[in-house]
Every structure is written in C-alpha cells, then in structure tokens.
Amino acid sequence: MVKREEHAARPRPVGNPVQLVKEAMHASVSDPVAASMNFLNEVAGRFPDAISLAAGRPYEGFYDIADITRYLDVYVAYLGDQGSTPEQIRRALMQYGRTNGQIHGLIARMLAVDEDIHVPAEAISVTAGCQEAMIMALRGLCAGPDDVLLAAEPCYVGITGAARVLNIDVVPVPEGPDGLDPARVAEVARAVRAQGRHPRALYLVPDFSNPSGRCLDLPARHALLDVAAAEDLLILEDDPYGLFGLDDRPRPRLKSLDRDQRVIYLGSFAKSCFPGARIGFLVADQTVVDATGNRTLLAEELSAIKSMVTVNTSPIAQAVVGGLLVESGCSLKAANVDKIAFYRQNMLRLLDALDRHLPAPWRDAVGISWNVPAGGFFAVVDVPIPADEKLLEVSASRHGVLWTPMSFFYTDGGTRSLRLSCSGLDPDTLEEGVRRLAALLRDSIA
Template structure:
C-alpha cells in the first residue's frame, strides 16, 4: 500500500495554527460533558427545522410574484445555477435596510459560507508572489488558514487594547514595502472582533479608511457579530462609510440565521477596467474563481435564506431581537463571573461592548497541554490565544466564548476555570 510522507504534503495540511480548529473539535469530542467556553457557534435552541420549509415556501411565493412559472422555479432550486447566486438582490435590500449600504445586486456574490468569500477575495486580489495581506492581529484563524492554503503571506498588524490604530497600519505597510512586498489589502473585524472582542470607535473607522487610501489598500471588512452589541448604539460598518469603494464587505448568515445553511456573501462594487477600456464590477470578475471552487452556492440554501429575508422585511436586526437579548445576557454573565472569581488576582480580562468573546490574560502558559488537563480534570474548555497569532504570541492568554450555552453553564464554567488556575 502507498505510504505518503506527511512532511511532503502542503504546509497548510501540517501547519499547527491551521489545524487548531480541528484540535479544539477533537478535544471537545473526547470530553463531551465538559462545559465549552471555547465554541463560538450560535445557541442551538434558536434553530427550528420547521423554519426551513416555511422560508422555502416564502421564497417560492416570491418567485411566483415575480412571474416565474412552476417549471422555472423548480429549475432554479434544483439545477446548477448562476455562479454568483440568485438572492443577491434580496441581500442588497437587507444591507440597505440594516446597514445603510447601497450597492447593486450585481455587486453581491452569494458564497458557501463566509469562508469561501475570504478565499475568493484573497485569490482574486493577490496575483503576484510578492503580494501580501495585512491583518489585524490577533486574527481569526479562518483568514490565516485560507491564506496559508493559497500560499498568500499574512502580515500581522498588532492591535492595541482599544483595537487597530491607523498609524500602526501605516507603519506595517511601509515596513512591508521596505522588504520588497506589496500589501494589497487589510483584513479586520471592526465589530466585536474574533478573537479579541474589540469594537472600533467611529472616528477610528474613518481614520482607517483614510489610512487605507493613503497606503493604496483595499479593506476586507468581516462583520459576523455587528448585530450583537450590549447596547443599541449605532456602529456603522466601514462599508457604509466608504465613499470611494475601497471596502470589500464579507458577510454571513451563520450567526444571524443558522450555520447549517452555509450561506455567506461578498460585496465587491469596485470597478475593474481592462486594457480595452471595458468596465465591470469586481464581484463579476471574481465569479471565475468561485466557479472553480464550488460552481455555485446551494440553490436550496439560498432559497431558505431568501425566504427568511422576505419574511423579516429584509431586516436581520428586527428578526434577531431574541438572539440579541440572549447574547447580551450571556456576555454580561461571563463578565460578571470573571469579576466574581478573579477580581484582585493576577488574571486580567477585557470588557467588550458586544459579541461572543472575552480575552483573559493568565499567569500560566495557556498551552494545548493545559487545555487537555482543563478538559479532563476540570471539565471546562477554552481556546488558547496563541492560535490567533501569525508570528507567535498570545502564550499567556485565552479566549472565552459565551454564545453556545445557557448563563448558568457560563457561571459554572468560569468557576471550573478558576479552580484550574488556582492549581
């Protein structure tokens, strides 16, 4: 039988950071009774199988009202479809209602989760061997993992405790060019970032847009958590502030609807001109990349999401009020539990204004080995922050998530974590 050398496989297969999510899933599978303060998934009880058929029927009604015959509607849902998807117009309406983002439907590409949107954007923008992407660090492993698969270098831009600073972006871009590389884009999560939980003030958002213009960078704005603030303070997306179409907006229905639909989207309304002067939208040009990845996003999943948008009046904010209240309560519970168990100790944590995550600095090496002890002997899971650093870091920090469990389990989980750290 053939035996392959593991060292001969692509670096993305053997890279420990890229494999971090598999490691967490494996540990969780071996200790199913452990309380997970590691999982960043939505709370299960918000999802109903009955909603799937309800929303498909709403979408079919929408198609009939548009004048499609039964045969045409059947073909739309059961056959290969348009590469960039068939609910882009509905997503564009939702972005207008909820985020004050006005883009044509042709600028919206419907993707198989936001992860595919990241891969498509990276592949389309980074054309040469010297092209690199800057990313706020600590950085979501989905972005760094996608870049590793594509062979695209990610250059970390260190966050301050208050988030990404425009002057740091400028300095890192300059240093990157000084070593012969070309920074093409800056990736960040401006609302309640994963993993740091940080949300950027509006003046900083405007300053980052100005810095990106000065440094000739596009911005990849990832916004999975924007709905889930602790208050109703408006937090405009970078895309809504984008006056010169510098922002490519990455979105997903995983947190606002349900992850199993696997529907995300990419908004790329930048103009692309060829040598002959022909002009198109970037989303249209990137369709060639998508066609070689997944051909098209599941038509059935698009129909489910399309029906949900129709039923919600194209407002995720309106239809997610119960989730918003639940996640607010959970984050407040997590912060209160940390204060109860760790006030006056060497453990420090940040205070995010929303989202799913809190970062704790701990006076021990937060290694995979310690996580194994935590799961086996104390029955609690968390995420080592070292997974989120490109060039090393986060060795004495952990990420805690509060989205997937009830408040009483959060309190119990923090108590178990306190027992581990006392030891």
C-alpha cells in the first residue's frame, strides 16, 4: 500500500496546459484605462524612491493599528447598550449577516447629522467599498443593451470600469470650467434618445471631483435636478471628498436637495475612516412597484444583486466603522477634524508650491496653467507638451516624481494635462515633489 505522503510527492505527468486567447476574453480584461493604471503602478514599482503626486490615497500618518480594536470595542459596547446579549453580539460579528448590512441605522443618523439627508435606514445598503455600490446600482438600473449611463467627463475610472465589466455603454458629458453644465446634460440625453437608446442615469462627483477637482455651485445643483426630472434621469451622486473643502461654507449634497427621489447617493468610509476597512454604502430610497402592485425600496431590490456578488459585507469591518460612528456621535465631520485641516493645508501647499516653482511670467509665456480647486485631493495642470506615458517614464526615471496623465480619464482628450494629488504626502515631501515636477517641465519644454 502506497503511503499518502509518497503518493503526494510523485511528480505530476506533463500534460497539455490550457492556453487562453486574450482576444476571446471579455473586453474588461483588456480595458485600456486599466492597462494605463497598471502602467502607472509598474512605473511606481520600478522607481520606488520617486515621490508620488499620482496616488489619491489618504495620508497614512492618521492611522494606528490600535484604532481597529478601539472602534471594535466601542461598537460591541454599543450593541450591549442596545440590549443585545453576548450570544447575539458574537453572532452579529462572526456569522453571515443581513445582506444590506447592520450599521445602516448609524449611517442614516450620520447622513441626517452631517448632510441634512433624511432617509429610512432600510434605504441604505452597506457595501464592500463604494465600488460594489456602483456595480449594484448600474446592474439594477441598466437592464437592456440600449440602456446607457451618462457620466461627467473627465471621469473617475472606477465607474467606467464597472460599466465595462457589465457591458453598459458610457456616454460622456464634458465638464466646463465650472463643472458639469446642466444644459449640456439635457443636450446629451436628448441626443442619446434620438439614437434609439435609453439614458438611464447620470454619474458625477459634485464636490471636488476626481480627477478635475471641480465643484458645482448651488444654482447648478438645482438646475441639474430640474434637468433630471425633465429628462427622466436618475442621478448617481458619488461623494468621497465632500468633507474636505478649503472652507466651511455649506455645500448641500444633491441628495439633500432631492425632492423627487431622483438621486442615488454613493458614499465611502475610505477617506474618512481608512481604506482597508473596505466599507461603502448606497442610499436608494426610490420606490419600486412590481406587476402586482407590491411596493418596495430600491435598496431592498438591489440586495438581490449584492447577495450574488459578496453575499454580505464583512460584519467585522462594519463593526470597526460602526465604532467610529458611535464614538463621534454619528458625525464624520466631528471624527475628521484633524484630517480636514491636514488636507486643506496640503491643497494650499500644493497650489502655493506650483506658484513658486513655476513662476509667472515664465509659465504664462510657455503656456502652463492650473485650476484652483475649492477642496478635495486633486488639481489639474495644463502644459504645452504631451503629458503621456512617455513623459511619465522620463519623469520617474530622471526626476523622481510621479503624476497621472489626464488622458486616463477621457474617452478622447486630456493629452496635455496632468493630475496632481496632494493627499498622501507630508507637506515637505509634497513641496519637493512639486519642485521635481517643475524641473521636469522646464527641461522638457526647453
């Protein structure tokens, strides 16, 4: 009798290994935007000492491993105060849970406290990052081949990538100097409809958009809601940066202004808590009516999609975020006072460094300019030369600085612009990064 160990140690005979044809696989595998981002990551890996003005990640100086257990303990105590037994608490953290999550009530309170958004807790689905919320919303809304998504351009690659995975066409709506023009949204929606297709929803980041940094003013927000009603559009409002304005002026979310339930709100705790928790959420309080007249909330209907994608969101990760919410009185503004101040100063430092290292009148003479965002993580620099992958390679290898070509965020455009992120670096490193960028531009233009 052959021992199991001896049998396992025998070499497997060489067979005929499968080779898959890439061109026969789904188009999302060969997504050009994904390939571009992979190139950026590859360059960063080859030049690890380069300063990255490319990554939009939060500053790691705010994170401490001890926070995980502290927030977890706070949440467990909260459950006990709510009347849960030790057995119920153990089950809540360690078993499969409610598909749409268990901290939905705390998120509903947070939205009311911070954003004047008042929705029932059942209208909230707690997701595995905001990316899952996008997948759920797109899949639920776009049922046929003629259903399309309108999206502000330049556009966050996560939504266009999600649409590609789902075989949903994305039609760009170009931003203007002040962000998305509601009249242009109506124009594009009508053009799509004239082609026999159905514009189902519009995606945008109204506050300090990624990548452009633009912010819609209040009249434009009201006008956009009017256009959505006139053109029968839903709005996917993505709000990862709304906390981080350069001042405290009120910027009401589209969802807080929404009287017709046109807005599906997409939220994330990646910037306000920490990305590793992978907790996002969607607010979908729209009414769904079936053929028998039964009425439910859209969030409840979308849970069927979530159950087939992730089953449910990690209860342990939810507990960590839940502890942060409990500790802060369900106010992300209160929980992020230090982060808000830090990101404000970093944005101001970035803009000031650009002004000093690329001084007028030289920059005006050669054709360099940049926008002045009212907050967020990103600014865009326009240059008189192609800001492409070739220039990025030179930037990393010779000058030790990384940035993101704006062409990554366009269907066709952005070839002479680059995106800078101010979020992930300490102020002195940010300053040095801008100095290196200025040296690259001087050498390349010369």
